[in-house]
Amino acid sequence: MRTLSLVDLMAFLEGLQWTLVLVVLSFVFGGLLGLTLALLRTSNVAPIRWMASAFLQLVQGVPLLALLMFFYFGMPVFLGVEVPSLMAVTVAFSIYSGVFLGEIWRGGIQAVKYTQWEAAASLGLSRWEQFVFVIAPQALKISLPATVGFLVQLIKGTSLASVVGFVELTRAGQIASAATFQQLLVYSIIAAIYFAICFPLTQWSRSLEARLNGTG
Amino acid sequence: MALVEIKNVRKSFGALEVLKDVSLTVEEGEIVTIIGRSGSGKSTLLRCINGLEDIQDGEIRVEGQQVHGQMKKLRELRQKVGIVFQAFNLFPHLTVERNITLAPIRTGRVSKADARALAEKVLAQVGLSEKIDAYPEQLSGGQQQRVAIARCLAMSPDLMLFDEVTSALDPELVGEVLKVMEDMASRGMTMILVTHEMAFARDVATKIVFMHQGRVWEEGPPSELFSSPKTPELKSFIGSNH
Numbered sequence: 134m135r136t137l138s139l140v141d142l143m144a145f146l147e148g149l150q151w152t153l154v155l156v157v158l159s160f161v162f163g164g165l166l167g168l169t170l171a172l173l174r175t176s177n178v179a180p181i182r183w184m185a186s187a188f189l190q191l192v193q194g195v196p197l198l199a200l201l202m203f204f205y206f207g208m209p210v211f212l213g214v215e216v217p218s219l220m221a222v223t224v225a226f227s228i229y230s231g232v233f234l235g236e237i238w239r240g241g242i243q244a245v246k247y248t249q250w251e252a253a254a255s256l257g258l259s260r261w262e263q264f265v266f267v268i269a270p271q272a273l274k275i276s277l278p279a280t281v282g283f284l285v286q287l288i289k290g291t292s293l294a295s296v297v298g299f300v301e302l303t304r305a306g307q308i309a310s311a312a313t314f315q316q317l318l319v320y321s322i323i324a325a326i327y328f329a330i331c332f333p334l335t336q337w338s339r340s341l342e343a344r345l346n347g348t349g
Numbered sequence: 350m351a352l353v354e355i356k357n358v359r360k361s362f363g364a365l366e367v368l369k370d371v372s373l374t375v376e377e378g379e380i381v382t383i384i385g386r387s388g389s390g391k392s393t394l395l396r397c398i399n400g401l402e403d404i405q406d407g408e409i410r411v412e413g414q415q416v417h418g419q420m421k422k423l424r425e426l427r428q429k430v431g432i433v434f435q436a437f438n439l440f441p442h443l444t445v446e447r448n449i450t451l452a453p454i455r456t457g458r459v460s461k462a463d464a465r466a467l468a469e470k471v472l473a474q475v476g477l478s479e480k481i482d483a484y485p486e487q488l489s490g491g492q493q494q495r496v497a498i499a500r501c502l503a504m505s506p507d508l509m510l511f512d513e514v515t516s517a518l519d520p521e522l523v524g525e526v527l528k529v530m531e532d533m534a535s536r537g538m539t540m541i542l543v544t545h546e547m548a549f550a551r552d553v554a555t556k557i558v559f560m561h562q563g564r565v566w567e568e569g570p571p572s573e574l575f576s577s578p579k580t581p582e583l584k585s586f587i588g589s590n591h
Contacts, residue, residue: 248438257425271441
């Protein structure tokens with residue numbers, strides 16, 4: 134047994150790096166999936182809406198931990214090859230993020246008055262142009278506070294990746310705690326690091342919300 | 350060939366039939382005013398002309414082109430048919446200039462370099478040159494509606510549709526919008542309006558269409574229709590509007 138040292142703190146920082154890598158990857162891929170789901174869920178074609186909705190219900194009805202296990206243990210089975218744990222957890226977190234972002238953005242899209250679609254359509258713009266130039270900018274503004282709020286959830290949520298051995302911040306903490314038996318100290322530091330990242334984001338989300346509500 | 354040909358159009362919202370066998374022809378240069386009580390189907394008819402509403406039976410042709418059919422054709426058609434709405438429907442996140450130039454740029458009518466000049470030109474036509482960099486929320490209702498008209502004009506439409514465009518305005522702002530519409534009429538724009546402004550209908554329109562219970566009940570030049578209505582329904586409608 135040894136006491137907590139600078140080496141452990143360096144390990145935490147390294148773990149934090151992987152937490153951030155996972156967050157960025159999940160947010161990017163999840164964002165793409167979310168945008169797709171939001172568009173499908175607001176499609177004019179009913180069967181497309183139903184399919185997107187079914188996928189969403191399925192994922193939302195499964196605990197994140199189960200989703201993580203499913204991809205970590207399932208991907209080697211389905212693909213027939215070992216996959217790096219980063220890939221497995223990225224897939225799981227991307228799907229998780231995609232479903233939540235998709236719902237947030239769908240709400241944003243639907244909060245834009247339908248007459249905006251009509252006005253844009255009446256000018257001879259295609260459905261895609263109507264979305265990109267008229268609907269999306271307004272929907273994004275509406276969804277921004279909730280999107281940042283979800284980002285905070287995602288950052289904290291990535292700690293679950295520790296259970297499949299992916300060495301992010303929480304896992305780095307577990308390792309140090311096992312070596313030093315200074316659990317309280319270790320996890321206090323880990324919690325402080327999460328807080329230091331999430332708190333400013335939460336504040337930002339709040340100020341966005343206040344600003345957007347203020348200007349209507 | 351008439352600019353707009355509406356033949357035996359039927360339109361239902363669920364079980365409710367709002368247009369019952371409507372036929373109407375609009376020639377180039379005509380200014381047609383559709384009047385009638387609320388629920389008579391006049392706004393719906395107007396929205397059918399640029400395909401915002403689909404129809405269950407009959408057909409509508411604009412410049413010989415069928416409105417309800419291919420999406421791509423409809424898009425091309427809409428570039429030549431402007432519509433102004435009761436609630437303005439400007440894009441709140443864009444400046445007046447961008448509101449006006451978005452569609453002309455996207456549809457290749459004007460280059461980005463020439464877009465501002467186009468916005469200046471159409472804004473001058475509605476008397477709002479100084480508002481080119483404003484956002485819609487900074488404008489009064491009357492100004493917003495004039496920008497909405499300018500936005501249509503920027504597409505150089507062959508036909509303009511007006512859906513109760515003064516109904517949401519404070520009374521003192523109605524005049525400035527009607528004046529812009531009169532200017533357009535005097536320049537020979539083909540216009541179809543749904544309106545409650547009877548004085549405007551009488552003075553500017555070349556043809557009045559009175560709709561009642563989803564049908565074209567009576568139509569003709571304003572002098573005839575207003576002075577000697579043939580049906581008791583129109584007589585009572587005119588009476589209630591004086």
